[in-house]
Amino acid sequence: MLSQYAFIGVFAVVAFALPVIGLLLAWLLRPKKPNPAKNATYECGVETIGDTWVQFKAQYFLYALIFVVFDVEAVFIFPWAVAYDRLELFALVEMVLFVAILVGGLLYAWRKGALEWH
Amino acid sequence: MDFIRDFFVNLANAWTTWISGGLPPWAVTVVNYLVVGIILVLMPVIATLTLTWMERKVIGRIQNRIGPNRVGPWGIFQAIADAVKMLIKEDIIPDNADRPVFNLAPILIAAAAALLWAVIPFGRGMIGQDLNIGALYLIAIGSISTVAVLMAGWSSNNKFALVGAFRVVAQLLSYEVPMVLSIAAVVLLAGSMKMGQIVEGQVVPFGLVLPLALIIYLLAAIAETGRAPFDLLEADSEIVAGYFIEYSGLKFGWFYIAEYSNLMAVSAIATTLFLGGWRGPGVAAVPALGPFYFAAKTLVVIFVLMWIRGTWPRFRIDQMLAFAWKALVPASLANLLWIAVMLKLPVPPGVQWALMLAGNIGILAVTLGLLGQAAQRHAERQGLVGA
Numbered sequence: 001m002l003s004q005y006a007f008i009g010v011f012a013v014v015a016f017a018l019p020v021i022g023l024l025l026a027w028l029l030r031p032k033k034p035n036p037a038k039n040a041t042y043e044c045g046v047e048t049i050g051d052t053w054v055q056f057k058a059q060y061f062l063y064a065l066i067f068v069v070f071d072v073e074a075v076f077i078f079p080w081a082v083a084y085d086r087l088e089l090f091a092l093v094e095m096v097l098f099v100a101i102l103v104g105g106l107l108y109a110w111r112k113g114a115l116e117w118h
Numbered sequence: 119m120d121f122i123r124d125f126f127v128n129l130a131n132a133w134t135t136w137i138s139g140g141l142p143p144w145a146v147t148v149v150n151y152l153v154v155g156i157i158l159v160l161m162p163v164i165a166t167l168t169l170t171w172m173e174r175k176v177i178g179r180i181q182n183r184i185g186p187n188r189v190g191p192w193g194i195f196q197a198i199a200d201a202v203k204m205l206i207k208e209d210i211i212p213d214n215a216d217r218p219v220f221n222l223a224p225i226l227i228a229a230a231a232a233l234l235w236a237v238i239p240f241g242r243g244m245i246g247q248d249l250n251i252g253a254l255y256l257i258a259i260g261s262i263s264t265v266a267v268l269m270a271g272w273s274s275n276n277k278f279a280l281v282g283a284f285r286v287v288a289q290l291l292s293y294e295v296p297m298v299l300s301i302a303a304v305v306l307l308a309g310s311m312k313m314g315q316i317v318e319g320q321v322v323p324f325g326l327v328l329p330l331a332l333i334i335y336l337l338a339a340i341a342e343t344g345r346a347p348f349d350l351l352e353a354d355s356e357i358v359a360g361y362f363i364e365y366s367g368l369k370f371g372w373f374y375i376a377e378y379s380n381l382m383a384v385s386a387i388a389t390t391l392f393l394g395g396w397r398g399p400g401v402a403a404v405p406a407l408g409p410f411y412f413a414a415k416t417l418v419v420i421f422v423l424m425w426i427r428g429t430w431p432r433f434r435i436d437q438m439l440a441f442a443w444k445a446l447v448p449a450s451l452a453n454l455l456w457i458a459v460m461l462k463l464p465v466p467p468g469v470q471w472a473l474m475l476a477g478n479i480g481i482l483a484v485t486l487g488l489l490g491q492a493a494q495r496h497a498e499r500q501g502l503v504g505a
Contacts, residue, residue, distance in 0.1 A: 014155035026368035081306035
């Protein structure tokens with residue numbers, strides 16, 4: 001069982017090695033002639049104004065918050081789905097209740113306007 | 119003849135016998151893992167060359183153009199010319215970039231795209247490793263690319279890249295939920311997260327039993343790979359190229375290869391979960407046919423995704439996120455519960471599956487009806503049609 005993950009480990013090393021080898025090869029082959037204009041931030045020819053790492057609107061953050069709830073839900077749904085044919089009818093009732101609570105959360109977010117783009 | 123019947127597995131066995139002559143068993147395992155790993159990592163890179171050519175040809179034809187036709191017959195060497203160009207192009211790192219993160223992002227995204235292939239079954243017994251959490255592994259590895267894209271967008275110190283990265287957070291996270299729920303529907307039906315067992319369980323392809331889950335998976339997969347019509351994270355007419363605007367040369371190349379590797383991976387996953395994977399007529403007698411069926415089905419899915427890209431205009435971000443949360447998530451939750459109820463009905467499996475199909479079509483019809491009503495109300499509010 002655990003030895004299966006040895007393959008994933010070896011595979012991960014190979015998967016990370018390939019792009020690194022590719023970039024090393026490109027580093028050997030490519031020219032390198034930097035100058036200030038070339039290395040400036042690209043904004044379609046207009047010089048950039050102010051700092052880039054500014055405070056940004058929290059709109060995107062709200063989606064991430066709702067996502068966390070549903071991702072945790074997935075962690076519960078997958079074991080339930082695998083063991084479902086061995087479980088009693090109670091498992092179904094339990095999952096209906098669980099999903100009902102989540103849908104309640106989704107409806108709350110919806111009514112509060114968290115799913116609207118402003 | 120027997121060797122040909124199960125060609126790939128026999129080839130692997132012959133190889134193992136050959137190298138185990140002079141090596142201890144643990145070394146044979148390590149060498150085999152390395153060989154499989156290198157094949158699985160190189161395959162998407164090489165297939166990318168073909169796929170970029172195919173995509174340009176397909177989209178060219180859809181847009182009444184010829185597509186690439188200069189480099190080699192029908193332009194088939196165009197992709198190789200592009201690869202050489204990317205390899206020898208100067209690498210530009212903007213002065214204010216966060217260098218370690220900037221350099222790590224393309225490596226991470228390429229590695230994450232390659233890691234997906236570890237649990238995809240190409241044929242019976244032809245799988246990197248049939249993990250008992252295969253489906254969950256795909257979801258977990260799939261979300262690494264979100265981090266990589268965010269790293270690229272943040273470290274570039276460019277406002278376009280930053281906007282692209284923030285869109286990534288909203289878009290990839292939103293579409294991850296319906297994707298996970300539609301995969302959960304398949305896991306529920308198959309009773310296993312092992313990719314091999316999911317394929318073995320598909321006497322009837324699950325796409326015929328759960329068409330709604332297949333549609334939701336494909337829509338979410340388009341959004342997860344950031345392709346048109348959900349390509350807001352790199353919308354060229356708004357934010358130029360989004361998160362990889364400052365990348366050039368092979369660093370950009372790895373983003374590009376990862377995009378096509380992901381396109382192939384989501385098509386292969388759709389094939390495995392919904393279209394019966396390597397199953398097809400004659401596979402029981404000649405197992406070597408399996409990989410060809412698998413490749414053919416995957417290519418059909420890839421073609422459909424290219425077709426969608428060539429025909430739909432880009433969505434606006436508010437429409438796109440509303441579509442995920444207000445249409446896809448409720449529909450896939452209803453679908454999941456419907457399947458769970460059907461599985462507990464005391465009737466034979468054939469009847470259960472027919473009822474699941476009926477429920478799927480019903481949920482699809484209700485979802486489309488509600489979407490239509492919402493669009494109607496929106497048009498009336500905007501004064502586009504007479505109230």
